Amino acid sequence: MSAWGKIFTAIRGGVSEATEAAVDNQSMxxxxxxxxxxxxxxxxxxxxxxxxxxxxxSMMRRIEESRAKEAKDSDSARSAIAAGRTDLAQGLAQRIALVRSELQRDQQELDGLIPRQQQMLRTIQDTESRITQMKREVDNVKANEALLRAQSAIAHNQSGVNSRMGTAMDSLGRIKKRQEETANRIAAGAELAAIEDGTDLDRQLREAGIGRQSQSADDILAQLMSSAPSAEQNTLAPPPKRLT
Incomplete structure (x- = not known):
């Protein structure tokens, strides 16, 4: 295949794909x-x-009327024959022949129309069933299409939320790290200040028990209890003399 042929084939394939995409988009x-x-x-x-x-x-009604007319003319012809009026019987016979000819023609036409009517009725019923089934399928397809669009939107939004959550978590981690670094710098500054004014050395001496000046409440209570007289000594001691 020549280069131009390949190009033409590629263009034709692209047009076909575009057409199919347009048909799919307009499928509903x-x-x-x-x-x-x-x-x-x-x-x-x-x-x-x-x-x-x-x-x-209408044809069935015309056939019934023709049969009734034939029966009536037949009875009249028999009566005319019985009365010796063959001339009247002859005229009635001719009319009966005409009625029978029309009756045969109508019956043949009716026999052809009845199967056609039945066939058309079956076709209509089958078409109605197919249309009803197609409507149900279209409704299902539309519902599935709407569901897929909703799921796609949710997935897209969830992806965006996850991305934003990841960014927020990264920002939170950076904030925590920055706060920790700030707290460490503050603590280090306090330690340096304590070393510079000597308070850190005093703290270390107190922790070592050297040059301890203050006492706790428990220490003071123990001293008071050791120096106070007991209750038994208070009972045996004589009462103080009363001055006159």
């Missing part, structure tokens, strides 16, 4: 239109069937 609209077209054809078929049924009923 196309399905709805196809259903509307089918329903329009079904309404036309019902109208045609109604016309056929009306024609059949």
């Amino acid at each position: 609209r196309i399905l709805d239109q196809e259903i509307r077209d089918a329903e329009q054809a079904l309404r036309q078929a019902r109208s045609d069937l109604a016309g056929i049924m009306a024609s059949n009923k």
Whole structure:
């Protein structure tokens, strides 16, 4: 294949893909239109069937009238023969022959229309069933399409949330690290200040028990208890003399 042929094939393939994508994007609209077209054809078929049924009923009524007329003329012809009026019987016989000819023609036409009516009725019923089934499938497809769009949106939003959460967690980690570094710098500054003014050395001496000046409340209480007289000594001691 020449270079131009390959280019033309590639262009034709791209056009085909674009066409298929456009059809897929409009698939729901196309399905709805196809259903509307089918329903329009079904309404036309019902109208045609109604016309056929009306024609059949008219023909059946005409056949019944022709049979009744034939029966009446036959009885009249028999009466005319019995009365010796063969001329009247002859005229009635001719009319009966005409009625029978019309009756045969109508019956043949009716025999051809009845199967057509039944076939059209079956076709309409089958079409109605197929349209109903197609509507259900289209509704299911639309529901699934909406569900997929919602799930896609949720997944997209969740991805964005996860990305933002990751960024927020990174920022939080940096804030914590910065706060920890600041606290360490403050503590280090306090230690340096204590070393410079000698308070750190005093603290170390107190912790070592050297040059301890202050006493706790427990130490003072123990001293007071050791120097105070006991209750027994207070009982044996004589009362103080009263001055006059």
